[in-house]
Amino acid sequence: MNKFFKTSKVALRFFNGSLNRSNYGVRQLSQFAGDFETESRRLLEGVVTNSANYVPLTPISFLERAADVYRHKTSVVFGSCVKYTWEETHSRCLKLASALVQLGISRGDVVAALAPNVPAMQELHFAVPMAEAVLCTLNTRLDSSMVAHLLKHSEAKIIFVDQQLLQVAQQALSLLSKDKIKPPILVLIPEYENSSPTNDIHEYENLLSSGSSNFTVRLPKSEFDPISINYTSGTVSSPKGVVYNHRGAYLNSISTFLCHGMGPMPTYLWTVPMFHCNGWCMIWGMAALGGTNVCLRNVSAKNIFESISLNKVTHMSAAPIVLSMMANSSPNDRKPLPHKVEIMTGGSPPPPQILSKMEQLGFGVSHGYGLTETYSAATICLWKPEWDSLPLEERAVLKSRQGVQVLCVEKVDVRDPETMKKVPADGKSIGEIVCRGNTVMSGYLKDAKATEEAFRGGWFHSGDLAVKHPDGYIEIKDRLKDIIISGGENISTLEVERVLYSHPAVVEAAVVARPDDQWGQTPCAFITLKEGFDEITEQAIINFCRDHLPRYMAPRTVLFEDLPKTSTGKEFSDYVQPMQLNELKLPRRGNNDITGGCRYKSPKLCSIDTDKFLERAANVFGHRTSVVFGSCVKYTWEETYSRCLKLASALVHLGISRGDVVATLAPTIPAIQELHFAVPMAGAVLCTLNTRHDSSMIAGLLRHSEAKIIFVDHQLLQIAQGALSLISKDKTIKPPILVLIPQSKNSSHPLLETSYIHEYENLLASGSNNFTIRWPKTEMNPISVNYTSGTTSTSKGVVYNHRGAFLNTIAIFLVCGMGPMPTYLWTVPMFHCNGWCLIWGMAALGGTNVLP
Template sequence: MTERPNLNAIPVSDANHVPLTPLSFLSRTADVHPDHPAIIYGELRHSYRDMQTRCFRLASALARRGIGSGDCVAVMAPNVPALLECHFGVPHVGAVLNAINTRLDPATIEYILTHSGARVLLVDRELGQPLKDVLSRLSDRLTVFEINDPATADFPALGVPSYEDLLAEGSDAPLPDAVEDEWQTIALNYTSGTTGRPKGVLYHHRGAYLNALGNQQTWCLPRHPVYLWTLPMFHCNGWCFPWTITANAGTHVCLRKVEPEAIFEAINGCGVTHFCGAPVVLNMLANAPDTVRRPLAQKVQAFTAGAAPAPSVIGNVEKLGIEITHVYGLTEVYGPCVVCEPQTDWPSLGADELAGRKARQGVRYATQQGMEVVDPHTREPVPADGQTMGEIVLRGNAVMKGYLEDEEATAKAFEGGWFSTGDLAVRHADGYVQIRDRLKDIIISGGENVSTIEVESVLYQHDDVLDVAVVAEPSEKWGETVCAFVEAKPGRMPSEEELIAFCRDRLAGYKRPRRVVFGALPKTSTGKIQKFVLRQKAKDLASQPA
């Protein structure tokens, strides 16, 4: 009898196995579309030939200064071309890009620079001014270069070499490929750290490559999209879109400040077809004054994530001519990896029902291996009944390597072979998940679970409400009751009684707010509402005499 052949016997070789890395996207696009616009920023225009040359110069300049595999290069800048170039130039020498949140306080920035072991910092001139003391303390091990955006010409110089000076040290010639293993770290992103020190999330080249393609496939991106940078590039590396848009030979329209007027002008002036943003950005556009709002010259596609958007917000934005795709993810999973993927019967739905479907988080990306909604205690999947809440867990190649120098937190996050998100959700009969709350935000009133997101979605339907956050207020009788913090639209003055009455016909009794507090809502540096601050306020209010 003939021996059966071993079909796995042939080893890999350089001809048939190379590490996956998103750096290959720039190489291909510059080869195939060298003259296509890569970057638009004010009067500046760079082709893909220009962009690749500048990235080569950055890489070789860093290498000549001794930066190589595993070294951290930090960048602190708004969405300007230099930060986009760093997404290719820095990892081209095997170094790790740490794009720092521009809204953080100096003490947190100093912690990040120290914890990451950053050797180089590229900092925007405006943003560098408040950091002079920090940079002085770190001067013995941190080399600083200043990014001189024309918009910052009126700010004092830091007295260090410029980013353009650094590029002048480099060469146009590409360096040998420094990515020897796709498990190499490509980027380091720090969580927002609202309840303690931020954690450093490590991305590998394989995950960045796959999630970039996941964005491409999920959004059905055409060749040559025109993408507006409303999403901060420091946030999960811009959800991997520096690499996604480059893979599709798209045009990156950089935007220094996210303001409604600038967004409307860029959409019409540059022919923008796509952008990403948190619901707060969508709300900003939907509520822009008539003096700012402009009819859109073309249909625009938008990815939204970062918080669960209310159906009313989605509906209002789509009336402007912006079609919403709702995605979900976290820093630990390279940004979005779950999508509310449209079904063929959705166009036949009414506007309200369609907005409700689009408010769901959805199903996993094709590039994400698995997603479940499990009981937080037993870790068993919950029934797909649209009612039973459980925690979303994820696994796959687009999950972080782990937390930098924090084995305990990494082990806890990966317990049971899944990444635990901390988000509570239900799974509908069609398999789509919908977030109900964070584990730490759920309200238990009289033994009943209350989804803060459900209450918030109802309050968002009121014409006078601009923004809302719902938290638990301690109660001797019920354990907890619902407390709503509301930011009214400019010129509107709803009353507490009015909003509670509005909820009466739309929510069960135990879900209705017992208290409504008006005022601006506290937000994190990434625009998320700081519910821990509001929970303390609610606790203080509950302790006051009636």
């Protein structure tokens, strides 16, 4: 095992929930599959975990599938000189992985890259993990000193360097050599248009051609193995190496393209740096969808509009500064859009004025929020159809909110950073954004202290202050470190910046704290003016702010100058303070940092589970219709969630314990939808029986599954009673409890007067919606049993687990081309393969189930 795995053990232990201050003993994560198998075997006889039904999640699989499914589709375009298909990209990545191994790269070694958005960066994102190594993409704006520092910290064995950045890299390697540190091997990525041979260093294409396309991919031994390191910007502290794992990269890739509203074979323009959060994981995501990557070395408004027109771009992502550049571009640089182009933006909240302009230009803008530590977007401002009719300015204000948690994040909340209590969802009470889930980093490389601090209380702490609105949407107010305290009043720099952006002369703005003898701190604004507005004065800006803000929030000082920018779209103000420190005596950020007072608690492993779809639906789509059944039943997702909690509670009261089987014999009705969530919530296993079976077959399946309860539709009661009668003849078997599902909510049935039959609505009403969900011990725990038809042999009980149900749910609604909030007519029986898993899928998307 190499040095990276040794030094990253702390981060991996942390992710597994076993790190504390005194105990560093931990099981190996590669043992996870075995643990899953042991747990599952305790619950259902015959369940196994092996290579046929358990494969570690890794984005490498996206490329392998793309080479088969989309083999002749264009994978990447770069100017007029590069165009590869997915089959060619796959072959090139295999060769590159082979060449890396020939250069001595082994499991867990770090391979660095210093390059802009060029095809080699796409290939490295697959080839490096194919060699079982770890990719470390470096910010192209770093100087040689910082590059040297990060190469030393990551212990990179190889660095791939773009031609335009060769001098920076060579200086960095020289600095390492002076410190008696063996520098990494340098591989030059030439300019594709002006390639020239090099004699003293490796050249990318020559290295690639030395590899073999028959290379056997080295898949990760565990999906928790690291896949990449992404260094934070280091604008307010030393850069930290954020470790991503294969599992998180796989899930976040899916989550990101779902947020983006992408279907199969999109065309994606690269303006987000591929080095930043691995291009928001979209490099891997585009392989999953078989899309076309349009690489752009130099990002300018003119290049963007030309590329959109030439390549028929459908989607792109962009930092707020890129949106500003496009919105304020010269009409001469613009070209008509071939169709509506969807843009996802992240970073600091885009000013409503910029969002409005982009909409007028024909772009659809979605706003996401995330950090390097969350693989990219953790929330998305999910657009509601009813907002379409609002005035443009109101729509822009709504779009600037950070929104709700994305699909593959387990939980995002706003909490008091000291007590960890939830803040009221009133749009006013401020707390810190915290999150947990499979797309939260494994930890900081070689920095256990920072990892522990980030994960205190069992949550990842973002350091961002926000409010939660009554509709559940989060809105950032500021960084914890950026709040200005003036005369005891808290001032949000973002609130002041939003007002500044609304001034017709302002193109860029940043607000920071300036020391003040009387008030402690006062706001100081840095402004970049649009062309033709040079006559604007400092006092005019101050007066404008006073007209739109409380007087104490208005800047006392305004400086007019171009602001430094980062290629990742970080806040300009992160760079203003160090730059102006001596001139203005501005304090470095961090003086007002809040330290969490809660006791440290290691985060637990976040399993992937379909009940989390319902939990999220209740929060994100709470007031949207969940199910419609004729004219008598119509529930929202909030109501469905409450009913499922009550039903799960009632099942436990009836004696259902973990691993017990609960059967159903019913057509496609609302109760079956609810049982698909309530039964797993109680820790039990759902067994949906074919409604065409006779009493004898039902009796056989109930015996085989050892069902403790059976829910029966009123039309099938006679068959069920016949089955129970047959079971009762065997005095060694106790028949399951029978729960009758009546024709309608208020209907009655003569047999309900007997003591041995429960009624569905009465049973549900006896439960509590404060029930604590019994989450599976592992995601390999069984969630359902589906019997084969038995037409050619004896029926077999096919066991699904929580992990498989979650992943297949996503696969099915992607195949169906579903986006958020669809309306789905049920003609497939819900008892068949759990309705092809779409019962769970509709909760994931917040859709409406229409039952015939």
